Amino acid sequence: MALAKLYLFDDKRSILHAVLGFFSAFLLGWSLLVLVIFTAYEVRENENPTATLGDVVEFLIGYVYGLAFLVWLALGFYI
Numbered sequence: 773m774a775l776a777k778l779y780l781f782d783d784k785r786s787i788l789h790a791v792l793g794f795f796s797a798f799l800l801g802w803s804l805l806v807l808v809i810f811t812a813y814e815v816r817e818n819e820n821p822t823a824t825l826g827d828v829v830e831f832l833i834g835y836v837y838g839l840a841f842l843v844w845l846a847l848g849f850y851i
Contacts, residue, residue, distance in 0.1 A: 779826030789827050790834030797838025807831070 780786070789810075796806040810831055814824045 779823050780830060782823075782826065786827070786830050789830040790837075793831040793834025793836075794838040794841070795834075796831075797835050797842060803835065807835070 781790075792806075792810065796803045799806060811828055814827050817824065819827075
């Protein structure tokens with residue numbers, strides 16, 4: 773639990789990671805490519821590996837919220 777406090781949403785760029793994940797969910801099939809590019813970019817940064825993992829988790833959190841929003845929109849069209 774202490775590591776999550778240190779490396780998840782620890783700076784202002786963390787919000788951008790989540791927003792990028794959210795909007796990449798709208799790309800559906802291409803979102804895997806965005807995830808690979810984002811992960812490669814994060815690995816190339818000279819950063820603590822735990823912080824890099826935290827950035828990828830922030831992206832995935834935004835991605836899950838984006839997918840949930842897409843499902844909510846899709847269900848709204850059928851009601």
